[in-house]
Amino acid sequence: VVKEKNRIGECPVWEERENALIYVDINSQKVCRWSPLTNEVQSVSVDARVSSVALRQCGGYVITLGTRFAFLNWDTQAVTTILELEQDKPNNRFNDGKVDPKGRFFAGTMAEETAPGVRARRQGALYTLFPDHSVIKQLDQVDISNGLDWSLDHRTFFHIDSLAYAVHAFSYDEHTGKIACPKLLYHLEKEEKMPDGMCIDAEGKLWVACIDGGRIIRIDPETGKRIQTVKMPTPRITSCCFGGKDYSEMYVTSAYEGLDEKTLAKEPHAGEIFKITGLGVKGIPQNFYAA
Numbered sequence: 001v002v003k004e005k006n007r008i009g010e011c012p013v014w015e016e017r018e019n020a021l022i023y024v025d026i027n028s029q030k031v032c033r034w035s036p037l038t039n040e041v042q043s044v045s046v047d048a049r050v051s052s053v054a055l056r057q058c059g060g061y062v063i064t065l066g067t068r069f070a071f072l073n074w075d076t077q078a079v080t081t082i083l084e085l086e087q088d089k090p091n092n093r094f095n096d097g098k099v100d101p102k103g104r105f106f107a108g109t110m111a112e113e114t115a116p117g118v119r120a121r122r123q124g125a126l127y128t129l130f131p132d133h134s135v136i137k138q139l140d141q142v143d144i145s146n147g148l149d150w151s152l153d154h155r156t157f158f159h160i161d162s163l164a165y166a167v168h169a170f171s172y173d174e175h176t177g178k179i180a181c182p183k184l185l186y187h188l189e190k191e192e193k194m195p196d197g198m199c200i201d202a203e204g205k206l207w208v209a210c211i212d213g214g215r216i217i218r219i220d221p222e223t224g225k226r227i228q229t230v231k232m233p234t235p236r237i238t239s240c241c242f243g244g245k246d247y248s249e250m251y252v253t254s255a256y257e258g259l260d261e262k263t264l265a266k267e268p269h270a271g272e273i274f275k276i277t278g279l280g281v282k283g284i285p286q287n288f289y290a291a
Contacts, residue, residue, distance in 0.1 A: 001251075002034050004041050005271030009253035010197065011052040011096060012273070013286050014243025021243060021251050022061065023273065024050045031063060031072060034273070036244075044077045052097030052107055057288040062129070064094035064107045069129050082133050085109070092123055096146045096197060096239070101154045103290025104177050105129040106138070108145020108159075119143075126159065128177050131291040138179050147198025147208060147239070151221065152284075158185065158206060158221070160195045167195060167208060169221060186219045186226070197239020197253070202282045209237045209252065216240055216252060216276075230276060234269040235259070242283020250276040250283070 007027040015022050021034045025043075031053055032043040048066035056062055061072045062082075067089070069082040086092045086109060097107030111123035124142035129135050139145070143163035150157055150172060157172035157179045167186045170179040186208075188195055193213035200206055205227065206219045214235040218228035236255040243251050256264060256271035264270060 001036065001039075001275045002041060002273035005256055006032075006253065006273070007257040007271065008238065008255040009271060009273060010238050010255075012197075012239055012241040012243075012251045012253050013053060013055060014241055014247070014251065014283075015055055016285060019245075021241075021273070022053050022055075023251075023253055024053050024063075026051050027257055029065075031061065033074070044072060044074065046072075046079055049093050051094045054097060054099045054105055055286055055288045057103065057290055062099075062105050062289045064097050066093055067109065068094075069105070069107070069135070082129065083135055085127065085135065086125070089123060091120065095124070095144060096148060098148050099287035099289050100128075100157075100172075100174075100177060101150055101287055102174055102177065103131055103288060105289050106148055106157075108139070108142060108148075110142070110144040121163075124161075129289075130177070131289070133291070136177075146196055149198055149200040149206065152200070152202075152204045156221070158198065158200070160198055160208070162194050162196060162211075165194060167198070167206065167219065185221055185224050188213075188217075189226075192217060196237070199239075199241050199283060201242065202247070202284055205281070207240050207250070209239050211236055211238055211255070213237065216250075230279075232274065234267050234272070235263075236270060241286070247283040247285065248277070248279070248281075250279060252276060 006025040012023040030043045050065040067086045108126040109124040111120045122141040126139035147160040157170040169185045196209040196211040252274040
């Protein structure tokens with residue numbers, strides 16, 4: 001549905017109030033908004049790699065860029081820093097983020113590659129930004145903090161550390177926002193490659209984007225089993241969310257960065273955004289950051 005190619009398209013969020021899909025292109029340092037009505041993409045450029053975007057209750061967005069939490073005013077294009085973290089780790093940046101059921105913004109970090117395939121291990125962490133702008137560190141020694149979501153009863157937090165090739169489930173206290181007691185939920189099969197972004201559907205099942213696996217897989221958290229696979233028309237599938245007027249459509253982001261010229265010639269859809277219909281299941285609306 002979006003032909004404009006993203007170097008690393010990520011973090012799609014359906015915004016009901018704008019009837020639009022919000023997403024980021026990390027390495028192009030842009031927050032984008034696509035309208036299915038006009039088929040137009042608008043974007044705001046920022047001064048660092050922008051890795052996640054979420055809706056704010058009072059309008060506009062909360063974003064992670066570089067190692068900062070910030071607000072983005074879409075109309076004025078102004079970016080206001082809330083807090084900078086990990087200043088002692090110049091190679092780190094934020095990665096994926098999402099708002100919890102109580103309006104707190106969870107987002108994690110990762111070390112960038114210093115050369116192709118070379119990355120310092122366990123340099124990342126997972127943080128929670130509260131509505132009063134205070135921050136706590138929830139996890140340490142993470143490789144690539146990635147997809148995240150909450151169970152429908154708000155008692156479980158799901159999180160992906162990409163280099164563990166796994167989805168983990170944590171107990172989650174809705175009142176304090178704290179997570180604890182990690183358990184392995186699903187380890188990816190070889191052909192599924194590496195887990196990236198993730199979302200939950202109205203039946204409480206998880207959908208995981210498989211970067212370099214060219215697919216999205218549906219996992220049942222009750223059994224820890226994969227119950228569905230949707231093959232995609234390009235390999236570097238990065239994330240997914242439900243949207244559309246009744247949340248019955250799935251939007252999927254992808255990347256072209258990381259593909260060599262030979263592969264790119266064979267992958268005309270790399271970096272585009274896709275819509276999947278007919279899944280027979282709906283999603284749930286995104287939470288708003290409560291400040």
